[in-house]
Amino acid sequence: MGTGRTSKVVGLVWGLLILNTLGSAGAKTIVPLPRSLIQMATMGALVAAFALALAVNVRLRVRPSAYLLLLTLLLVPSVLASAHLESGFGALFRCARLALFVGTLWLLSRWWDGGETFVRHHIRTYFVVLGSVAAGLAVSPGAAMPELYGGRLVGALWPLTPPQIGQYAAVIIGLTVLLLVGRRTGGRSAALVIVPSLVLLALTHTRTATLGLLVGLVVAVGSLVLTSGAARRFFTGAVVITVVVAVGFAPLVQAWFLRGQSQENFTSLTGRAKVWDALLAAPRSTTEHLFGAGLGDKSFAGLPIDNSWLAVYHEQGMTGVVLVGAFLVVLGAVALLRPPSLGRACALFLITYCAIASYTEAGLGDASPYLLHLAVAASLLATPAATPADRLPQPLGPSQPLGLSRPPLDTERR
Template structure:
């Protein structure tokens, strides 16, 4: 009886604790600034919760990766370089001791991502973690809306939806909703989820996104999906059908509800207020016009709260320039070049499409929101994209396939020497068989 061929061992998936670690990282990046909640939460308590979540995430990641099995990653290497630049720019204490504390936080954040890189295998594991954890956040927003509609739509935000149970601003809620909508749509096109499950996530997320009136998140969702689905059109019939229906529905809605969409997009703002991006342009002009030394231009002023003159910067590139200088801007640009270059070189696949969506969304949102230079949800989005673009790891402990020599051919009766030939010494020599 012949032996059965050995089955190829598959690498074990990440333990359940990895999803908990990812949820703790998301909790750390929710931030502490936002609307007034139903039950007033002291800022110190929120900071203890978010920082405690990060410390717990790092400790758990180290516990489950004691041998420090890490995957080589250009993305994480660039984040490490950005961390070093942050420490250099914060060492002069121009931003106070808070800058060093933010560097410590960024160190734990990047270190946790390095420890989690062991489970990057190009699959949708971290995509599912991302959707589940952010959907839990949106459920808390919906619960706050039901519990206290007045607190969920405060006048200070112009009637836009905020977090009433946990302090979340409209741009934050819009960002989380847009990201999980896009990822769920791509999972549905790939057949990784059912229509009922996808509708249970997409429909309420769309409602919350509409209530936040977040233009950046909406544009990022639409453009990101166009680019992601466009990368699948040539290889996926489901993507072609979805793209055709989406264009038809968008055309009908755009023509029939143009006035309503325009009113939603303007949010009751004047033309002047809309043209200067709700006052952002004034802050950007003042930041660029501020005098700086050569060292400050190259390395920045140190990690801060992403504000200038007491006003939020709301631009990732200018925030990085202000805090980590031109060197930091170069590193962040290289992050997009590295991830985008790898995504373009990969053959069409659902994983590649999801990575393209996340990369394009972060690139679009970076124009009106800060976060690419520090621990933030945007770095988590890009981390998921990096995990999708990672090549599957070869299982450890698998022996290389043995190359066996071909057995020598047995002589046929015609090849065997006769007794007479043996006596005369004229028997043919044995043929030599080459081994492969």
């Protein structure tokens, strides 16, 4: 298979992995979609992704990755706990899904060379997802901003919740800003992604995504200020704009942040704290404490856990918590030890975002967008491929369009 065709297949595989992690539960769509049909589509996407990845990597060449190794080890407590069937046969199904997900990442690791290829795949695919959200908003504003969700933006064509949309928007905004600061894309192409994504993020009223975006960019751009004039100018401009907005539009910012909630509801993190307290107070056997109750739907007593660490503790035990903490620490340590570069900045943004989101969102212990964000970070921190055959096509210059309609693949760091 030619290099150009291989690069397209790799991009398609990444898109299918993202489709698999979109989920099947959310708001009511304009055209009712049976949950079974959505689950068939998402699982079919994962099977197709694995098959295509295997087709372009028949010799099973993989790159060493501490992140993927620890993620593979996470399967051990998942299977051990799920084998007891306390969470039903669905737990074993989720284990199989996680194994296939991790296996596909291993097959793709052959092309992890420290370049920006997977960053661009990430941006393009999530931009398409957000495009479907914008289309749903244009077709039926009432269905896209229902009263059930307090008037927050949801997916009207595909059942996406406000936190999901906010997460996707925040991640591609941050990555695109960094590509712009690093002069890897032009202003027009960047604006095409950033401006509509900011609008969608604002309409979701998602505080976690907004905080993750802001803190992640501070960390990422801060890692470049000593070596990049563009980063220093961006950092200074961002500080000035933040101060102006905070002072001049304080009431509006406060109203957006509170979302009309009472003080009690806000301090309990929209009721999350009550679920967390009940989960920690529940009696557990030694086996459950070490390995959890098996992979489930990230809920406790019928209520969402909405915390990655507690969800992992509940489903994979303390063993899972240690492994998840280990791959976050390893990725962070490797990023901090690397010399300043755009790839390092993008990796720091993704790691920081996932760490912040883990407090109010679940997903670090199972196939999810968060594991894909961290996989992109791992690809950016990988050492360049030794053999030219393993590298995807190189860019022609330092500033490239994001290629939303016709995606060129840029992997060379300048």
